[in-house]
Amino acid sequence: MTNAGAPEGDVYSRICRLIEPFNKKNVPLTPQTTFASDMDFDSLTVMDLVASIEDEFDIVLPLNMLPDLESIDQVARAVQKIRKDV
Secondary structure, three states: OOOOOOOOHHHHHHHHHHHHHHOOOOOOOOOOOEOOOOOOOOHHHHHHHHHHHHHHHOOOOOHHHHHHOOEHHHHHHHHHHHHHHO
16 A cells, blocks of 8 residues: 555665665665655756656756755656656
8 A cells, every 4th residue: 555645666776776776884774764854865866866757757857946855755746747748
């Protein structure tokens, strides 16, 4: 059973798989894991991850949306929404 409004498990798990090569601190990946605070990602790492996510899902994450995407859950929800709106 899934939580109402929770990102699709497939989207979340695929994003976690994409994060792994960038996760140099081996931070446990949970929906609440943040890119800046928990994993210490710098802006270049974030942009590399964004490019990987865009390639994986064949979408474009608008740059004006990126500052609001602080956690894995927020990114998964954004990807899910963009895919639904296409």
